[in-house]
Amino acid sequence: MTKGDAGPEPELVQLLTPDGERLDSVTGPDGTEYRVDFTDEEYRGLYRDLVVVRKLDAEATALQRQGELGIWASLLGQEAAQVGSGRALRPQDMAFPTYREHGVLYCRGIDPIMPLGLFRGVDQGGWDPNEFKFNMYTIVIGAQTLHATGYAMGIAMDGKTGTDDGEAVIAYFGDGATSQGDVNEAFIWASVFNSPIVFFCQNNQYAISEPLERQTRIPLYQRAAGFGFHGVRVDGNDVLASYAVTRAALDSARLGQGPTMIEAYTYRMGAHTTSDDPTRYRIASEVEAWQAKDPIARVKAFLEKQQIADAGYFAEIDDQAKREAVHLRERVLDMPDPDPMTIFDNVFPNGSPEIDQQREQYARYLASFEGSAH
Ligand SMILES: Cc1ncc(C[n+]2csc(CCOP(=O)(O)OP(=O)(O)O)c2C)c(N)n1
Numbered sequence: 001m002t003k004g005d006a007g008p009e010p011e012l013v014q015l016l017t018p019d020g021e022r023l024d025s026v027t028g029p030d031g032t033e034y035r036v037d038f039t040d041e042e043y044r045g046l047y048r049d050l051v052v053v054r055k056l057d058a059e060a061t062a063l064q065r066q067g068e069l070g071i072w073a074s075l076l077g078q079e080a081a082q083v084g085s086g087r088a089l090r091p092q093d094m095a096f097p098t099y100r101e102h103g104v105l106y107c108r109g110i111d112p113i114m115p116l117g118l119f120r121g122v123d124q125g126g127w128d129p130n131e132f133k134f135n136m137y138t139i140v141i142g143a144q145t146l147h148a149t150g151y152a153m154g155i156a157m158d159g160k161t162g163t164d165d166g167e168a169v170i171a172y173f174g175d176g177a178t179s180q181g182d183v184n185e186a187f188i189w190a191s192v193f194n195s196p197i198v199f200f201c202q203n204n205q206y207a208i209s210e211p212l213e214r215q216t217r218i219p220l221y222q223r224a225a226g227f228g229f230h231g232v233r234v235d236g237n238d239v240l241a242s243y244a245v246t247r248a249a250l251d252s253a254r255l256g257q258g259p260t261m262i263e264a265y266t267y268r269m270g271a272h273t274t275s276d277d278p279t280r281y282r283i284a285s286e287v288e289a290w291q292a293k294d295p296i297a298r299v300k301a302f303l304e305k306q307q308i309a310d311a312g313y314f315a316e317i318d319d320q321a322k323r324e325a326v327h328l329r330e331r332v333l334d335m336p337d338p339d340p341m342t343i344f345d346n347v348f349p350n351g352s353p354e355i356d357q358q359r360e361q362y363a364r365y366l367a368s369f370e371g372s373a374h
């Protein structure tokens, strides 16, 4: 199957079809049974999360277009993979994101203003990774998989795994990242140490302009077998399946059963970042085929069919999303510009003579403008 086709692949774990039909449970190729058992309130909550994160993302894209952010990496199309996996995390689990995991960040309870400081260039992100169990965004492709593996090895050595309420780790990365040495090294370390980690690959079909067929000749999840652990492909546009598969993999990790690789099969509906023009390397019909598999439309169809939510509820959620977006915008415009000298503050925890020298040099440079017209 090529990425433009509409139907599911045989090995894809799916619990909610693009038409909003719900499957009770599905058995993966290795015999694992995946199911979810949500209350109506929880189903509505997932819908709300999806709508809100999409709206906040659209607002961030608009802010960039208006010159308020330097750049933005949109999650459009990947909401279900992120909300499904993000909600599957237990409070004690630790997540290591890339630069696109705004939906997971939201699920971790982090104020969505936080990453905007980074993309506006006024701070380094701002949240405390230990408080929210969500590491800083990582731009260096694949690097966070090594950080996550080291962290997972550490918690195993500290005896924090092996029980129902143990801790597990999840590392996010993209299809392109699977070609990085770091990711392959992380797989090896995690495998031989049987580490409590889930490798969550959002296969959005592109690494900037490079399509999937430039990264692999086999489905990505099958790579896991060569490293000695289990791989599974989930419909990344299905929030229920993304939740079920991630929850099962995290629970297996926390019980000491080692790593899993999840390939969330999805599509990047927007540009790679606001600096990119995808019309230069992909055709409109491919985007349209994926539009029919929209992650939010299928949840809405399901809620309507099951009479779990009505038009009033959908309107209320739209309003809530709009209010959150307006609030986000107001706060972005209010962000103070940092004092230029603070750029040296957090390079080393205890400073260094070299940084001191650079700081003095830069202060002299800034002082040279004093009294000038600029
Ligand atoms: C080590 C490294 N090499 C190259 C880049 C430039 N770069 C930024 S994003 C990207 C593509 C990543 O694609 P993928 O892993 O599929 O993630 P996606 O952006 O699609 O979510 C590249 C090559 C980088 N940030 N880091």
Ligand SMILES: [Mg+2]
Pocket: 174, 175, 176, 202, 203, 204, 205, 206, 207, 208
């Ligand atoms: Mg990609």
